[in-house]
Amino acid sequence: MNSVFVKALELIVTGDKEVLFIASTSLRFAVSSTVLATVLALPLGLLLSLSSFRGKKLIIVFLNSLMALPTVVIGLLVYSFISKNAPFGNLGLLFTPGAIIIGQIILAFPIIASLIYSALSNRDPSLPETLDTLGIRGIRKYVILILEAKTAVLSALLSGFGRIIGEVGVSMMLGGNIRWYTRTITTTIALETSKGNFELALALGIILIVISLTINVLLHMGIRDV
Amino acid sequence: MYNSVIFRNITFSYTGECVLDIDTLTIEEHRVTAITGPNGSGKTTLLKILSGLLLPDHGEIIFKGTILLNGKRRKILMENSTFVHQTPYIFSGSVKRNLTMGIKSEHTCKELLEIFDLEKYRNSRASGLSGGEKQKIALARAAGMERDILILDEPLAHIDSESKLIIENVLKEMAAKGKTLIIATHDHTFASRIADKIIHMDNGKIVRSVQ
Numbered sequence: 001m002n003s004v005f006v007k008a009l010e011l012i013v014t015g016d017k018e019v020l021f022i023a024s025t026s027l028r029f030a031v032s033s034t035v036l037a038t039v040l041a042l043p044l045g046l047l048l049s050l051s052s053f054r055g056k057k058l059i060i061v062f063l064n065s066l067m068a069l070p071t072v073v074i075g076l077l078v079y080s081f082i083s084k085n086a087p088f089g090n091l092g093l094l095f096t097p098g099a100i101i102i103g104q105i106i107l108a109f110p111i112i113a114s115l116i117y118s119a120l121s122n123r124d125p126s127l128p129e130t131l132d133t134l135g136i137r138g139i140r141k142y143v144i145l146i147l148e149a150k151t152a153v154l155s156a157l158l159s160g161f162g163r164i165i166g167e168v169g170v171s172m173m174l175g176g177n178i179r180w181y182t183r184t185i186t187t188t189i190a191l192e193t194s195k196g197n198f199e200l201a202l203a204l205g206i207i208l209i210v211i212s213l214t215i216n217v218l219l220h221m222g223i224r225d226v
Numbered sequence: 227m228y229n230s231v232i233f234r235n236i237t238f239s240y241t242g243e244c245v246l247d248i249d250t251l252t253i254e255e256h257r258v259t260a261i262t263g264p265n266g267s268g269k270t271t272l273l274k275i276l277s278g279l280l281l282p283d284h285g286e287i288i289f290k291g292t293i294l295l296n297g298k299r300r301k302i303l304m305e306n307s308t309f310v311h312q313t314p315y316i317f318s319g320s321v322k323r324n325l326t327m328g329i330k331s332e333h334t335c336k337e338l339l340e341i342f343d344l345e346k347y348r349n350s351r352a353s354g355l356s357g358g359e360k361q362k363i364a365l366a367r368a369a370g371m372e373r374d375i376l377i378l379d380e381p382l383a384h385i386d387s388e389s390k391l392i393i394e395n396v397l398k399e400m401a402a403k404g405k406t407l408i409i410a411t412h413d414h415t416f417a418s419r420i421a422d423k424i425i426h427m428d429n430g431k432i433v434r435s436v437q
Contacts, residue, residue: 126311126313127315129279129311130311132278132279132304133307133309133310133368134308134327134328134371135305135328135371136328144317144327148317
């Protein structure tokens with residue numbers, strides 16, 4: 001086991017090209033999906049927390065249910081829309097980075113929207129009234145509402161990012177685990193472990209942990225400084 | 227004396243229960259009106275309707291001689307007044323950031339920091355200050371808005387006597403400058419010291435009005 005661990009560290013320290021490519025691919029997909037999912041989830045979280053309308057509870061229950069949706073089910077659903085003979089088959093998305101990002105957005109969207117809704121709903125009730133009385137309206141009002149709940153909002157983003165960076169089902173089913181193209185850390189770990197190639201799997205496992213820790217630390221340092 | 231705001235047959239209900247029922251109420255311009263009454267008597271609801279934060283279920287609001295129509299009520303009242311909560315919301319960041327949320331001029335901000343004895347806390351984290359300092363920040367923020375009507379919910383609650391003195395003096399100065407002040411308070415001696423008119427409320431109704 002020790003020699004496997006040493007070889008894994010060697011792959012990282014010597015900057016093995018494939019390891020770096022796989023790690024950067026994973027990071028690129030996860031960051032893109034988290035940003036896009038946030039862009040979609042933020043307005044919904046704001047709408048749910050600031051207004052009352054018919055069907056609001058239904059949307060919240062639906063979002064909460066989607067949070068626990070297995071990644072392979074999301075992969076399967078998207079697959080059924082983008083495979084060769086499916087409605088969007090002519091777009092040629094299957095087994096491309098685009099397909100993985102679509103699946104990952106669907107995976108992270110309910111988590112981010114639901115947690116942003118919770119974060120903004122738990123605010124001090126006098127905050128929106130204070131903004132109204134100070135004449136702060138429109139986009140500036142929403143920006144301040146988000147900034148005042150920044151710790152909880154960033155936690156929502158981190159939860160979404162965490163779910164994406166660690167998923168296998170979507171990347172495997174929609175990306176096809178194609179070498180030098182759609183192969184991510186998690187799909188490589190699954191593949192290399194099944195082949196008995198523990199060094200590469202372990203090296204990528206270590207990188208995955210380092211990425212998660214670094215992003216958490218950087219974001220929390222950022223929150224403190226805002 | 228011009229009548230700033232007149233309420234006629236105003237009612238307001240929370241979850242079906244009527245918590246405010248006012249036949250008629252006149253708030254005079256450039257004067258200090260104190261609203262007293264026990265907890266749950268409807269003081270805060272009345273202040274929130276006056277500031278446009280809440281819309282009444284029924285009734286008429288006349289502002290400077292014009293009946294406010296439903297759609298424009300909130301906007302007109304909000305544009306002409308500012309409301310300070312009993313426990314004011316303090317934004318994250320420095321005291322200066324809290325003031326500049328409502329005030330654009332750097333000069334006004336500096337002036338208010340001095341008037342409210344907050345200069346030494348200028349760059350301090352506002353949320354870490356005492357209740358009295360927070361109340362002063364909220365009042366300074368509201369004063370800097372330069373609206374005609376200043377509405378305060380229990381401005382002296384939970385604060386030390388030194389801060390009370392500063393706040394009371396500032397309110398007297400604002401009244402002397404012709405601002406219309408509407409203040410809800412439990413403190414009858416404070417009300418009689420500062421107000422031109424005292425309205426006593428109970429069970430959502432005005433039970434007494436003393437000039």
